[in-house]
Amino acid sequence: MDTQFIGVGAFYNPHLAAETLSTGDLIDHLAMADPPHKDDPHFASIQQRYTLLLHDYIGQLADPVPLHAVERACRLAALYRSPWIAEHFQCVITQDGRCNVDYVFPPIYTRGMLERYVANARALQQAIGRPLVLEQIPRYFRCDLDEIPEAQFLREFFEATGAGFLLDVAHAWLEAHYRGRDIHSYLADLPLDLVTELHVAGVSHYSDLGGPWIAPVEPTEELLDLSAWAFERMPRVRGVTFDAFSTILKPGVIPRTVERIRQRLQIPAGRRAARP
């Protein structure tokens, strides 16, 4: 059985930086959702100690990414020495710039959108010169405007661009939940063979939605089991990340969750993971 290094990490939450730095070799990498604050006393140590992954808002690939956004992403990727950069399958701003829902929201899955995502992702990769991974986003409400299934849209996108798949298991669970699909069947349809990074997180109930949605909380045992199930089907995965970024996160949550992920996915700290 081969072994390969698969990092396990979390998001960088500046208010928990001291705790993060005290966790020994538990955490391999930190995803950066925001640039470091200029007064952050811990960032220099964080930067020195961890592999940092650029997971900021770069731009929506439904449209060409503006030059200033590309330049900003280049600067941040260089600062972090990020091995890959992440974006989302999202389209949240109207073309005239007048409406911005300011929250992740997926595109409709059409041939026209796919062409736009492919062209803009290729341009972004070329401009930044680092591998790109894209994370799938769930849709809360039924929308009969798609021309192709989400899974096909994702696979064709990844195959056309060479980008990697960032699978978020909580997002997958929510998409299956709101579409009324069996989660294993839903996951099996996704291009798991193209996953570079796996996000593990929990979900919470929201009264506005009358049901669960994305939240910066610990994953349930069910979501950890699903993560493990999917993980076994990802021959190219390089990193597993606890996806929680919020000032409401309490001390203890990140180390406990990273430890649970390591145990459930059998990736011991400081060692290489056995891969079939």
Add this chain to the structure above:
Amino acid sequence: MNSRDTQDVILRLLADGPLRTAAIQGQAGGDPDVAFVLARVDAPALDRFGRFLCRHFYRERVLHFFKYSRALFSLTGRAPDAVLKTPEFNALLPQLVMGELDSARKVLALLETHLLGNADSIRAAVPYWDDLVRYQGLFFLTDALPTDNTVVAGARFPARAPTAAILELAWDLPPVLPQLVKPFERLPLASRQATRLLFARSAEGEVSVLRCTDVLRDLLVGMTGEQDPRELARPLGLDTASLEKTMQRLEQLGAVISQGSFSASHRGSEVSPAATPPGR
């Protein structure tokens, strides 16, 4: 309608409460694109998601811009974000357009009622409470101003940006603000001293606050785009070098806008400043 345009209709329905409400009630003015999309989505679920997004949008901003009031919760018993869970905010949701100034004003009115109503006991504990709420409120509103800080139509000279605002306070808040978000045993006290602050929003959407002297206020008030800043500066006792430095800073912060850059147009110039008005 191509698929990118279709996506825009979905985004508008999510972000624009009045449009969404009217469309779901069949009163969207016969917009065929809206009708096309609405016929193909679960409209009640889209409405719930729109409300969720709107509440999330304002929660993020209230937590950010009212962080000082939030930090004083143990003294005041009033958490700013609690207003977003009230029946009054729920009733307002269908009227709100995310990011729109008028919507921000409506939310701010609720916040002010929530934080300043029947607040005598709070004022006794936090003497600068009213000023603090006004300071945060202006930050909140400035964030909602349009980013399109275009030059005033017909302006011949650099002009004060529509996003620039001046706030007069009875208390000198700036020194005390950083102390409020750190642990403290006794409330950090501000000096009772008239203080004027300038709020500016850059093209990138970053809001800055700086102290505003009488000279700076008078300069900004006069900058309508109709008069050369050097003419405005002379009676204020501002020399050319100081004016250039001030203008450069104001342009960077987004408090002043011009066709070209006032400061760039003057850098290294050997031409008499009086001979060539800037911004032409």
